[in-house]
Amino acid sequence: MENLDTGRLHNLAISDTGFVFDPVSGHTFNTNRTGFFILGLLKEGKSQDEIVLALTEQFEVEEQVALRELQNFVFRIRDLGLV
Amino acid sequence: MSTLTIAVTGMNAHDNPGPGIAVVRGIRDKYGRDCRIVGLSYDALEPGVYLHEFVDEAFLIPYPSEGEDAFWTRIMQIHEISKLDVLLPTLDAELPIILKLEDKLKERGIRILLPSKDNLEQISKSRFHRLRQQHGIMVPGSDIATDPSRLYALCEKFGFPVMVKGQYYEAYIAHNAQEAMFYFNKIRARWGLPIVVQEYILGEEYDVVAVGDGQGAVVGLVPMRKMYLTDKGKAWAGITVTDPELLSMAKKVISTLKWLGPMELEIMRRRSDGELFVLEINPRFPAWVYLAVGAGVNLPAAVVTLALGEQPAPMPDFQVGKIFVRTSMDMITDISKFESITTLGQLIHTPQESAK
Known part of the structure; x- marks a missing residue:
């Protein structure tokens, strides 16, 4: 997650339902509650450790599970060209 | 403000729709009923002819391939009936003829707004590839072919897949020489030469x-x-x-x-x-x-x-x-409308219909 360029995330329109619109590319996405939560923290510029901690508190999961979820999510949004 | 009369072409609205009805909707959004819309159609069954909420009058016109004289004569007949203020062509093939008639149309009080002849030449498919060198506009590599040997040479130059295009219409992706030849012949039979071969992006x-x-x-x-x-x-x-x-x-x-x-x-x-x-x-x-x-x-x-x-x-x-x-749905109309456009070449919707 080091050197993650999150600049483009600031352009995204994200609704409470988890519906995401990228106004630059015109693509739309759907994300679940966890993804919605992570996107918000990435936009705030939180570090990996801070996001993992927030995930363990919000969803009551082990640190390892939270880290895996975060890494999977970042891999996915990188694949979509959002970071 | 006197009521404007605006003629628009491209009334076809099938699976590859013309722009006419979309253009008319924009005009209606601004002018409402304070303008009269004249739909110019090439076929009695172009759907825009029957869309009375958008089009007040419709007339058949000759295809551009019938030449400038036929087009001019018909437009003057329509002008006699409807007193056109503006003519908005919406189809590529119409533009060269209307550009030639621009001065004559203006003399008769019909205003148009079209790209210049130079503009049309600059963007023509046969000269399109020059935009990169001449104006620094990034375009894919392309060139024209008028025979199979040139076609194969261009395919080799750009590498497969390539785009095979007609000068005005139709474009296909060819993944090998056989496909390229097939599309070359298909487009040539329908639209003539030259054929454009373009790098695939x-x-x-x-x-x-x-x-x-x-x-x-x-x-x-x-x-x-x-x-x-x-x-x-x-x-x-x-x-x-x-x-x-x-x-x-x-x-x-x-x-x-x-x-x-x-x-x-x-x-x-x-x-x-x-x-x-x-x-x-x-x-x-x-x-x-x-x-x-x-x-x-x-x-x-x-x-x-x-x-x-x-x-x-x-x-x-x-x-x-x-x-x-985009939606697609059936419109119901009466045979008298079809009769009018096929026999008289015109269909004038009543004000009551148009107001609906």
């Missing part, structure tokens, strides 16, 4: 509709991403986007070419490196132009204003995230 396709003022300035523009394509590659749904690089490229094209009037830019963002390429420039509105109106930028109305020799009010910024979804 793999990526995501965007479209921009715009109007230029002829001095290099943009009157208005709206970009969109195609969300759904038909089997003919036509957009059936799209969403407005705001990609700064896309906007910058469109502005560069308009300012470099000093474009006058409407245009559609087809742009591909290459998947491998994100580079933008202009695939085509069409010298007319696209069929999806009503999306621009829906996004707050009434480009068809702006063209009417410019054609009348006036300056349109500054355009607002377009709204991002507006979507068009």
